[in-house]
Amino acid sequence: MPGRAAALDRKRERGHDMLFNDYFYRKALFTPAMFRRCFWMSRPLFTRIMDGVKVYGSYFCVKVDAIGKVGLSSYQKCTSTIRMLAYGVADDFVDEYIRMSKLSCLKAMYRFCRVVIGVFGEQYLRQPNADDTTRLFSINTSRGFSGMLGSIDCMHWEWKNCPFGWQGTYTDxxxxxxxxxxxxxxxDTWIWHSFFGMADSHNDINVLQRSPVFDRLAHG
Structure with a gap:
């Protein structure tokens, strides 16, 4: 169309081939240890998540458009999203390697988050039930910690873009x-409770007093 810039041919197929040969091929260039370091998860876990989102929605399946051009693959969409979530990088950070535009990366991330909640939310985004409690009690009793459900701790999470007016509250x-x-x-690194957002100026005791971790127990 007159006045409109031509679409950039990013060679999507080349990006998929490079990504697949580097990380997912049977004789991949990078070892499983390198894969875990780059993706913050193992290759089987990545594959399981990718297969789950592909079944839930057709967006993550590779498609061919009206002129016969192959679209972005499942590996490209899931890799760009997980890299953005794991490292907090900008939406155009992976463009040169994965060959995805800024808008495609953002769209893939938003869809990925919604689909993951729909696919895995019922199993993983829930509170422990009676069976879970019984199992955790028995495991910890065998390890010498009778009556223990799990370990509780607090950590500080960096807030890079904290507003200037709030920096005094969130700095200690x-x-x-x-x-x-x-x-x-x-x-087994299963997180049963999380409470996020308290200011840096609070210590662990102050956080525990405001946390809903004991609400269910207090209400019977």
Missing amino acids: HSEGCTVILEVVASH
Whole structure:
């Protein structure tokens, strides 16, 4: 169309081939340890998540448009999203390697988050039930911690874009601004409770007093 810039041919197929040969091929260039370091998860876990989102929605399946051009693959869409979520990078950070535009990366991330909640939310985004409690009690009893459900701890999460007017509240002993994340986790790294957003100036006891971790117990 007159006055409109021509579409940039990013060679999507080349991006998919490079990504697949580097990480997902049977004789991939990067080892499983390197894969975990780059994706913050194992290759089987990545594959399981990708297969789940592909079944839930057709967006993550590769398609061919009206002129016969092959679209972005499932590997490209899931890799760009997980890289953005894992490292907090900009939406155009992976363009040169994965060959995805800024808008495509943002669209893939928004859809990915909604689909993951729809696919895995019922199993993983829930509170522990009676069976879970019984299992955790028995496991911890065998490990010498009778009556224990999990380990609770707090950590400081850096807030890079904290508004200037709030920086005094969210700065304490650390160099930058942070918010506090409280988590209860079992020995198998299953997170059963999380409470996020308290200011950096609070200590663990103050966070625990404001946390809803004991609400269900207090209400019977």
